[in-house]
Amino acid sequence: MKTAIYPGSFDPITLGHINIIKRAANAFDKVIVCISVNSEKNGGLFTPEERLELMRKCINVENVEFDINSGLVAEYARQKGARVLVKGLRAVSDYEQEVQMAIINSKINPDLDTIFFPSSEKYTYLSSSVAKEMARYNADLSEFLPREILEDVKKKLTEK
Numbered sequence: 209m210k211t212a213i214y215p216g217s218f219d220p221i222t223l224g225h226i227n228i229i230k231r232a233a234n235a236f237d238k239v240i241v242c243i244s245v246n247s248e249k250n251g252g253l254f255t256p257e258e259r260l261e262l263m264r265k266c267i268n269v270e271n272v273e274f275d276i277n278s279g280l281v282a283e284y285a286r287q288k289g290a291r292v293l294v295k296g297l298r299a300v301s302d303y304e305q306e307v308q309m310a311i312i313n314s315k316i317n318p319d320l321d322t323i324f325f326p327s328s329e330k331y332t333y334l335s336s337s338v339a340k341e342m343a344r345y346n347a348d349l350s351e352f353l354p355r356e357i358l359e360d361v362k363k364k365l366t367e368k
């Protein structure tokens with residue numbers, strides 16, 4: 209069984225992430241979408257547990273699971289018996305950092321490889337940060353975020 213891990217912050221999940229998840233689910237037997245609790249990026253809009261709930265609300269694909277991990281993703285992959293990390297590539301700016309991470313991860317876990325999915329054209333400029341910024345200005349979010357979570361995001365921003 210070919211299992212892939214798709215790690216990220218997902219704060220919150222966007223239509224760009226969902227696009228990658230569905231494509232990865234077509235390519236692998238199982239995909240574990242893993243919320244990485246990153247020491248540098250802590251203090252996000254949603255807690256990791258809330259992010260997981262939001263993902264569950266909008267994705268129901270048989271071979272896709274969700275999880276939270278606070279350790280090294282390369283070690284996490286080993287524990288899960290996964291040999292592939294999935295990453296989405298938007299602009300050239302993603303590329304440099306992601307290739308560096310891929311090399312580091314394969315040094316930690318030599319059985320692990322990283323496979324990149326090019327962002328679909330529609331979502332090339334979409335990130336969670338962009339979606340949050342647009343939400344703060346009450347912009348139309350229907351092209352950025354799944355409709356199932358629109359209200360949750362708006363509500364959270366008014367609370368903060």
Ligand code: ADP
Pocket residue numbers: 215216217218219222223224225228294295296297298302326327328331332333334335336337
């Ligand atoms: P961001 O906050 O920038 O959305 P994440 O850490 O949540 O970043 O992203 C997780 C993974 O998803 C990364 O591999 C990132 O490159 C990828 N990704 C994020 N947004 C998109 C998108 N719009 N299209 C393709 N890949 C994406």
